[in-house]
Each structure stands twice: as structure tokens, then as C-alpha cells.
Amino acid sequence: MHITLRIGLAVLIVSAPSAFAAGTKAPLQIVVSRQQQSLVVYDGDTVVATSNVSTGKRGHTTPTGIFSILEKRRHHKSNIYSNAPMPFMQRLTWSGIALHGSNHVPDYPASHGCVRLPSKFAAGLFKMTERGIHVVISDRQVTPVEIVSTMLFQPNQSRPPQPPMSDVPLRPALSQLEGGSVEVAMTDSRPAPWLLDDDRAPVRILITRRGMMETLRDLQMLLTALGHDAGNPDGHSGPMTLAAIRSFQTAEGLPVDGQVTRKLVEAVYRKAGRAVPPNGVLRIRRQFQPLLEAGITIERPEFALGTHFLQFQDTEAATGQGKWFGMSLDNALSKATKHRLGITVDADPMEFNALQRALNRIRVPDEVRQSIAGLLADGSSLSISDTDTGLETGEGTDFITITRPVTGG
Missing domain, CATH: 2.40.440.10 (L,D-transpeptidase catalytic domain-like)
Structure with missing residues (x-):
């Protein structure tokens, strides 16, 4: 709108x-x-x-x-x-x-x-x-509106949250701006991250597609477990990972090209006797610190999700239920990004119920929903994006999503 x-x-x-x-x-x-x-x-x-x-x-x-x-x-x-x-x-x-x-x-x-x-x-x-x-x-003026969806989390039927995840990557904060310098608001020493003792502080939830780093990290662990040493499972491709992939392809009679493809991933998981993980990931931060990460499913993955932001508030004491207010943002994905993610249909943030339609395609496991219910507090937020947060998300930040405006043809 x-x-x-x-x-x-x-x-x-x-x-x-x-x-x-x-x-x-x-x-x-x-x-x-x-x-x-x-x-x-x-x-x-x-x-x-x-x-x-x-x-x-x-x-x-x-x-x-x-x-x-x-x-x-x-x-x-x-x-x-x-x-x-x-x-x-x-x-x-x-x-x-x-x-x-x-x-x-x-x-x-x-x-x-x-x-x-x-x-x-x-x-x-x-x-x-x-x-x-x-x-x-x-770019354009956007305004939050109340969103009602069964997919959105509510603080009922909760259980204690899962332990913090130790393998959530923290990337350094680097600028993604369009060239040139910026009006920098920097200090010589960065203050300590925002750490509070209140476990009811609002949480930041990000839903995005499972990225190459997560895929490669799990692939490295499985290859090593299968006897093809891929080195440290850091999600980055190096000589040891390439050698492990070629070794696996040779052993299984596959074309030896060292490439990480969907067929390779399926073959490795099948050999390890495990199901291929879901195509989406949900991450949570609280007080600027990683807290939880879990796999989720994005239905009709060939359709872009778009970029959306929602905030939770106005919890009623009697019911324990709150309201979600959301908005959709323009975010034009490059051809290379769409090819990498398998997206063939762009998202239209101006489409009627664009946010509601995106929510309807997201499937979160019940146990994850229960954990999130126990974490929700007024001011908690949910960001949805086809692409990961980028290099601005790092130590001492919430999830930062940089978007690109849609331009005319």
C-alpha cells in the first residue's frame, strides 16, 4: 500500500x-x-x-x-x-x-x-x-498494519528455550553502500554489546533461505564422517573441501568436478543415511547476541518471499496474546542471486496481502514454535528475506537487512 x-x-x-x-x-x-x-x-x-x-x-x-x-x-x-x-x-x-x-x-x-x-x-x-x-x-513510504496469521508466534503453550547455539556465524560489520565514503559515526573503541540480565528482553527473529555457508558446513561434516576428510567445518570451500568432494565423487562413481550441486548434496546425505535438511533457516538473537538456530521449510521455493518486517506488542495480561504489526519492503534481487537460490518468480511488495502470502508459505516445526513462544516479549520482531542479512550483521548488532530498491525498466 x-x-x-x-x-x-x-x-x-x-x-x-x-x-x-x-x-x-x-x-x-x-x-x-x-x-x-x-x-x-x-x-x-x-x-x-x-x-x-x-x-x-x-x-x-x-x-x-x-x-x-x-x-x-x-x-x-x-x-x-x-x-x-x-x-x-x-x-x-x-x-x-x-x-x-x-x-x-x-x-x-x-x-x-x-x-x-x-x-x-x-x-x-x-x-x-x-x-x-x-x-x-x-524509498517509498511504508506503514505498519496489524497482521493476523496462524504462522505468527504467540506466547502460549511455551516450553523452556533451547540452549544457545555456539555455531551461529558472526560476521564483521562492513559497509554495503554504493561507493564513496559515508558520514561516519565511529568511535575509537566499540562499547561492549548490549547485555542485560533480563531474560524477558525482546528477541529478534530472522527467517531466510538456507544459504551456501550452512549447506557447505554440514556437507563438510558429513564428508569427514564418511571418511573423506574435508577439514574444519567452517562453511568455506578450500583445498581440503575440494579434495573431499572429488574423493567422494570418485568413490561413488559420480562425475568428478568438485562442484557443490543439489545432486551432490543429496548423494552425500543419502550415503550418510540422513534426510536433506529443510530449505530455510530461522535464527534468533537477543540483546545483540545469537540465541537459537533451526531449520524451517519454505514452500514453493521458486517464488521469492520478498522482504518483510513485523513487530510484536500489546500483549494482553488476560489472554497472553499480542499483536503483530508488519510492512513489506522493496528488494530487487540480482539475476545471479535468483539463479543461486532457484527463484524464478519475483516478489511484488505492492501485491495485495504480499506479507500474508509469504507467511502462508513458511512452515516452522512445532518444537521450534514452542521454544519461540517462551521467548516472546513486547517489542520482539520478525524479519523475512530471501537473502541472508549480509556483512552489516555482526558482533553487537541485531539482524541488519540491506535492501535494494526496485528500479524501472
């Missing part, structure tokens, strides 16, 4: 200070539109505050996607732009993208990558937010 917020924007800006003064602690989410040059703060599907912004100019484009606030600093200066002041800085990536106040916020993209806010609004927003609050940046 395409919604334009320019009409009435001034009225909402005027009303923003009263919302800030209220000091609401409801699970909020922030949506930035690059086309509208606007920022909207939502409590569920209710607008709390809004403002004009200035995003990155050509050559320093602000990335679109799903982020969360990683760090807050009332007083901050840019490392690379002559110590330019960046008051009320709220960091979105460790590579340098942030929300911050400025005395120069024109109604067009003018920053070096960050999202500039009017100084007074930035101060009020800083008081309202906490680390971990989600920020969605999109």
Missing part, C-alpha cells in the same frame, strides 16, 4: 513535542522514507511523531533496509568530516550510518549517508528511544 505523508506533515511535527514529553515506553518503531524525506515514529500502527529529514545525497546514498539502534551518544563528532558535530547521534550500523541532529536539514538528500534530523526533533527523539528499537529505511 502506497501512502503519502506530505499532507498534514506540519501538523504532526507540531504535535511531536507533546508525544516526547509523555515519555512513552511502548515498543516503538521508526520508518524513514527517502522519497518523502520524512521520518515517522509508530506505536503499532499509530503515529506518535513525525519530522522532515535529509538523507544521503548522490554518491553517499543512505542504505535502505531493516536496522536497529545500536548505540546512542548525546554529543558526537564525525571522524572524517572535520569533526562535524552530530548531536543526539543514534547509530544504525557499525560502518557509520546513524540518525543525528543538524542545523541544516533541507527537503532534499544532502547528507553523507546519515539521516539528518532537525535539532529540536533529534533531541526529543533521543529521549524517546532505547537501544534495540528498530528503524526501517525505505
Whole structure:
């Protein structure tokens, strides 16, 4: 659904200070539109505050996607732009993208990558937010709506969560921006990850397709167990892995090409007497730390899932049930990515019930659902994407999903 917020924007800006003064602690989410040059703060599907912004100019484009606030600093200066002041800085990536106040916020993209806010609004927003609050940046204006689906998790019929997974990969945070430098919000020493003693902190759930790293990691373990030493099962192909694949292919009378194909994977699993794992994966982080990983099934995998974001809140004490509010984002996959994932039909985020249709294709094992039910708290979120989170997800982050806008032909 395409919604334009320019009409009435001034009225909402005027009303923003009263919302800030209220000091609401409801699970909020922030949506930035690059086309509208606007920022909207939502409590569920209710607008709390809004403002004009200035995003990155050509050559320093602000990335679109799903982020969360990683760090807050009332007083901050840019490392690379002559110590330019960046008051009320709220960091979105460790590579340098942030929300911050400025005395120069024109109604067009003018920053070096960050999202500039009017100084007074930035101060009020800083008081309202906490680390971990989600920020969605999109080209077109998107708005959360309540989503009802049997696939969505609810905190009932729960059981104790599974132990933390020790093999969830943490990748370094590197920029995926379009060339050039950015308005970096960096410090010399990174603060410790957000660690709380409260086991009711909101969790971050990611559903995506099973990637090559997971496939290769399991393949390495199985090959070694079958007597073909593939070395350390790290999910990266190296000389030992290549030699192990060729050894297996020779022993089984298969074409010896050293390639990881679907037929090879099926042959290895069949030889090991195991079923091929599902084609999707569900990961959970809490307080910026990996917590759980499990296999899930994506039906009709030739159809793209699209990219969607949902947040859980408004839990009723009487029923223990809460509401999910979601939105769909543009994300144009490259031909190479679609070929690698076996996608032949693109997702259309403007399609009626696009998010609902994506949810209907996801199958999560009952035991996993039960574990997630025991973890849910107000402010928990669910991201769905065909591609993994990329290099911005790393130590001290939630799942960060970088998207690419759909462009005309």
C-alpha cells in the first residue's frame, strides 16, 4: 500500500513535542522514507511523531533496509568530516550510518549517508528511544498494519528455550553502500554489546533461505564422517573441501568436478543415511547476541518471499496474546542471486496481502514454535528475506537487512 505523508506533515511535527514529553515506553518503531524525506515514529500502527529529514545525497546514498539502534551518544563528532558535530547521534550500523541532529536539514538528500534530523526533533527523539528499537529505511513510504496469521508466534503453550547455539556465524560489520565514503559515526573503541540480565528482553527473529555457508558446513561434516576428510567445518570451500568432494565423487562413481550441486548434496546425505535438511533457516538473537538456530521449510521455493518486517506488542495480561504489526519492503534481487537460490518468480511488495502470502508459505516445526513462544516479549520482531542479512550483521548488532530498491525498466 502506497501512502503519502506530505499532507498534514506540519501538523504532526507540531504535535511531536507533546508525544516526547509523555515519555512513552511502548515498543516503538521508526520508518524513514527517502522519497518523502520524512521520518515517522509508530506505536503499532499509530503515529506518535513525525519530522522532515535529509538523507544521503548522490554518491553517499543512505542504505535502505531493516536496522536497529545500536548505540546512542548525546554529543558526537564525525571522524572524517572535520569533526562535524552530530548531536543526539543514534547509530544504525557499525560502518557509520546513524540518525543525528543538524542545523541544516533541507527537503532534499544532502547528507553523507546519515539521516539528518532537525535539532529540536533529534533531541526529543533521543529521549524517546532505547537501544534495540528498530528503524526501517525505505524509498517509498511504508506503514505498519496489524497482521493476523496462524504462522505468527504467540506466547502460549511455551516450553523452556533451547540452549544457545555456539555455531551461529558472526560476521564483521562492513559497509554495503554504493561507493564513496559515508558520514561516519565511529568511535575509537566499540562499547561492549548490549547485555542485560533480563531474560524477558525482546528477541529478534530472522527467517531466510538456507544459504551456501550452512549447506557447505554440514556437507563438510558429513564428508569427514564418511571418511573423506574435508577439514574444519567452517562453511568455506578450500583445498581440503575440494579434495573431499572429488574423493567422494570418485568413490561413488559420480562425475568428478568438485562442484557443490543439489545432486551432490543429496548423494552425500543419502550415503550418510540422513534426510536433506529443510530449505530455510530461522535464527534468533537477543540483546545483540545469537540465541537459537533451526531449520524451517519454505514452500514453493521458486517464488521469492520478498522482504518483510513485523513487530510484536500489546500483549494482553488476560489472554497472553499480542499483536503483530508488519510492512513489506522493496528488494530487487540480482539475476545471479535468483539463479543461486532457484527463484524464478519475483516478489511484488505492492501485491495485495504480499506479507500474508509469504507467511502462508513458511512452515516452522512445532518444537521450534514452542521454544519461540517462551521467548516472546513486547517489542520482539520478525524479519523475512530471501537473502541472508549480509556483512552489516555482526558482533553487537541485531539482524541488519540491506535492501535494494526496485528500479524501472
